[in-house]
Amino acid sequence: MKNIPSISIAALLIFGSIALLTNCKKDAELPYKYEADVLKLPEQPFVYRDQPLPPHMSHLQFTLQNKVTDHGATLGRVLFYDPKLSLNNKIACASCHLQEKGFADVARFSTGFDGALTKRNASSITNPADMQTFFWDAREDNLKEMVLQPIKNHIEMGMDNFDALEKKLGLLDYYKPLFQNAFGDETVTRDRIAEAMSQFLTSMVSANSRFDAAIPSSWGVQNPGALTAEEQHGLHLFFGQAQCGVCHNPNSSQDFFNETFADIGLDQNPVDKGLGANAPGMDGLFKIPSLRNIALTAPYMHDGRFATLEEVVDHYNNNIEASANLHWTLKDFNGQPVRMGLSETDKKALVTFLKAMTDQQYINDPKFADPFK
Ligand code: HEC
Ligand code: HEC
Numbered sequence: 340m341k342n343i344p345s346i347s348i349a350a351l352l353i354f355g356s357i358a359l360l361t362n363c364k365k366d367a368e369l370p371y372k373y374e375a376d377v378l379k380l381p382e383q384p385f386v387y388r389d390q391p392l393p394p395h396m397s398h399l400q401f402t403l404q405n406k407v408t409d410h411g412a413t414l415g416r417v418l419f420y421d422p423k424l425s426l427n428n429k430i431a432c433a434s435c436h437l438q439e440k441g442f443a444d445v446a447r448f449s450t451g452f453d454g455a456l457t458k459r460n461a462s463s464i465t466n467p468a469d470m471q472t473f474f475w476d477a478r479e480d481n482l483k484e485m486v487l488q489p490i491k492n493h494i495e496m497g498m499d500n501f502d503a504l505e506k507k508l509g510l511l512d513y514y515k516p517l518f519q520n521a522f523g524d525e526t527v528t529r530d531r532i533a534e535a536m537s538q539f540l541t542s543m544v545s546a547n548s549r550f551d552a553a554i555p556s557s558w559g560v561q562n563p564g565a566l567t568a569e570e571q572h573g574l575h576l577f578f579g580q581a582q583c584g585v586c587h588n589p590n591s592s593q594d595f596f597n598e599t600f601a602d603i604g605l606d607q608n609p610v611d612k613g614l615g616a617n618a619p620g621m622d623g624l625f626k627i628p629s630l631r632n633i634a635l636t637a638p639y640m641h642d643g644r645f646a647t648l649e650e651v652v653d654h655y656n657n658n659i660e661a662s663a664n665l666h667w668t669l670k671d672f673n674g675q676p677v678r679m680g681l682s683e684t685d686k687k688a689l690v691t692f693l694k695a696m697t698d699q700q701y702i703n704d705p706k707f708a709d710p711f712k
Contacts, residue, residue, distance in 0.1 A: 415539025573692025
């Protein structure tokens with residue numbers, strides 16, 4: 340008789356731990372619950388890793404599957420939209436990178452946490468997975484390191500003490516399940532912040548414009564009928580007479596930039612030296628930006644000097660300056676800035692073609708949208 344209680348205690352213990360184990364297993368299968376009153380997130384995460392890609396963008400599949408998890412990108416998305424990442428809780432990445440504007444800013448220069456203006460126009464964010472360098476002067480080549488730059492930047496977010504940032508986010512309950520789901524426990528580290536945010540950026544794939552509909556394979560324009568006659572005229576100018584495609588070259592990735600820099604003769608003596616600030620002899624060279632969603636990302640150029648695409652086309656057509664490092668494509672046989680001689684109809688067609696690069700799905704996609712709303 341004496342043994343019975345200890346047996347039942349043992350049985351209870353065993354039963355209890357089995358129950359506990361099965362419970363744990365269940366929890367591991369289901370994601371940890373998000374704080375529904377703070378964040379609007381689906382119970383099962385959106386699909387970031389295995390996104391459907393059209394054939395001409397399928398080269399991104401490898402990157403997505405190697406670098407991105409759905410929970411990691413979900414955490415990255417919350418961080419991207421959270422003003423708590425700035426020193427005074429006022430500015431998020433998304434304050435300057437607006438989804439409805441192709442993740443660019445409408446202002447020529449963006450306002451940082453303390454009211455100061457950025458020195459350059461905020462870049463759009465489209466297919467960073469395809470980019471080897473970041474920023475107008477290409478000063479960063481590692482996405483994971485890049486994402487910490489705006490957080491500590493004294494104009495943008497001002498949060499240069501990463502110990503304090505880790506502590507601050509660690510005290511916010513809504514991050515606990517997010518870090519748990521993404522990394523297996525609640526610990527907030529700067530490395531995990533960078534990792535999750537770079538996963539989210541890597542997942543930001545834009546590949547559903549009308550131009551994409553015209554190139555269902557990676558072998559060039561296969562289906563020109565997807566474009567109007569005017570857009571097709573613009574396309575021919577883009578790759579022909581106007582030579583835009585020499586620099587904004589979609590051949591390898593259909594992404595409208597190739598990994599290089601150029602001086603397009605905006606100023607004879609550039610005030611902002613671009614790459615030249617760090618590399619002597621390279622004054623006036625800037626990263627060749629992607630033209631995806633370009634109709635949404637005005638104003639244009641590193642300093643946002645052009646308000647419209649018409650002004651951009653006028654620059655290339657007739658206003659190029661004889662800068663020291665002007666790219667050969669933009670010079671005539673005498674080494675002078677080229678005058679393209681595009682007619683009004685040509686210029687209009689070129690702009691219409693650029694507008695076919697808008698990807699409505701990308702700018703309305705809930706998996707890239709503000710989770711705090
Ligand atoms: C106050 C406005 C502001 C905030 C906040 C901000 N950015 Fe930016 N972002 C900019 C500006 C301006 C540039 C261009 C800077 C340059 O080239 O020198 C830029 C450039 C970028 C680029 C480069 C894109 C390319 O094609 O090279 C990426 C990516 C980016 N930002 C991501 C982020 C992320 C992630 C955050 C949050 C951690 C963030 N930004 C916060 C204004 C901002
Ligand atoms: C020699 C290479 C080169 C050629 C040719 C070229 N571009 Fe560019 N493009 C660039 C570079 C570099 C920039 C960024 C310049 C800067 O901000 O200083 C740029 C910027 C732009 C922008 C603004 C992008 C933004 O995000 O603000 C547009 C639009 C554009 N180009 C369209 C065109 C069109 C249309 C043509 C043909 C008429 C063309 N480009 C020809 C290199 C080139």
